[in-house]
Amino acid sequence: MKHLVHFNTNHWYYLALGGLCILLPFLASRMEKPAPLIPTLPADFPAAFTQYATVQRPDGTLRDLYINTPALAAYGGGYDLPDGSILVITGCTAQQDSAGKWITDQNGRYTCATAFDSLHLRAKRRDWPDSAFPGDDRNGDWNYGSFTPSGAAFAEPITPCFQCHNTAEQPDFTYTFRLLAEYWRTQQVIYSFCDQTGRTPC
Ligand code: HEC
Structure with a gap:
């Protein structure tokens, strides 16, 4: 019985860890804010x-x-x-x-x-x-x-x-x-x- 509980805890731990590994990069990419829209000098000035x-x-x-x-x-x-x-x-x-x-x-x-x-x-x-x-x-x-x-x-x-x-x-x-x-x-x-x-x- 003791053994079984131990096994179960580990099982959920790895499952949660795996889930995080999949979710974290996704969340990070969602949280990256685009540069704020403000007037800038275009890099192609004066060529364009x-x-x-x-x-x-x-x-x-x-x-x-x-x-x-x-x-x-x-x-x-x-x-x-x-x-x-x-x-x-x-x-x-x-x-x-x-x-x-x-x-x-x-x-x-x-x-x-x-x-x-x-x-x-x-x-x-x-x-x-x-x-x-x-x-x-x-x-x-x-x-x-x-x-x-x-x-x-x-x-x-x-x-x-x-x-x-x-x-x-x-x-x-x-x-x-x-x-x-x-x-x-x-x-x-x-x-x-x-x-x-x-x-x-x-
Ligand atoms: C007191 C008046 C005055 C202020 C303040 C002023 N401008 Fe102008 N601006 C002009 C005039 C007059 C022209 C036309 C060109 C000339 O006669 O020198 C002009 C022309 C321009 C032009 C060319 C396009 C157009 O509208 O004719 C740009 C771009 C411009 N100004 C940007 C700015 C920016 C950015 C600022 C603030 C940092 C500014 N101006 C502040 C009077 C002003």
Whole structure:
């Protein structure tokens, strides 16, 4: 009798152990959380992007504007951009002469001297979770990010992005919508002279 009890205990022990061996990897794989959905700089930037414009300002800044090429292909020339659109703006300050004046070529255009530390991104998708936003501000389906050129997060507040772009008078919270539409029509990168300084919209 004693022997039998001993045997039974062992039996259940091995059965439970076997069950655990089968279940644990399964449970672990179920518990692995997917990476949280937040704006990131795509690894294929700039290769999978198309430059549509450059904006030059009198404060010696030059900014290049890009859209992910699949979104450009899906854009039909209308007043809003397709789901999955990613817009990126990079910048630099221009070359100066010895007197500190911005050097321009015969067309009045600068040449880049020093790239900005950060680049800005806007990404449009319907499925951003609330946790992907810094606060309650929304610009339709757009979210914002600031990155170093290698794609690491650049430490700057994101809420002002929403607040300024919210006032864009052009479609889809996009200040350069007209430039993008013009690129779409002409297939020429649009060079735009803005007479304002800083981030003041033209
Ligand atoms: C005070 C206004 C202002 C703020 C704040 C601002 N932007 Fe912009 N943004 C602009 C203007 C104006 C343009 C158009 C390009 C230009 O004239 O320099 C622009 C253009 C862009 C573009 C190119 C597509 C488009 O909308 O035209 C991206 C991407 C962008 N901004 C991202 C950001 C991000 C990310 C932030 C926050 C880190 C931010 N912006 C904050 C004014 C602003």
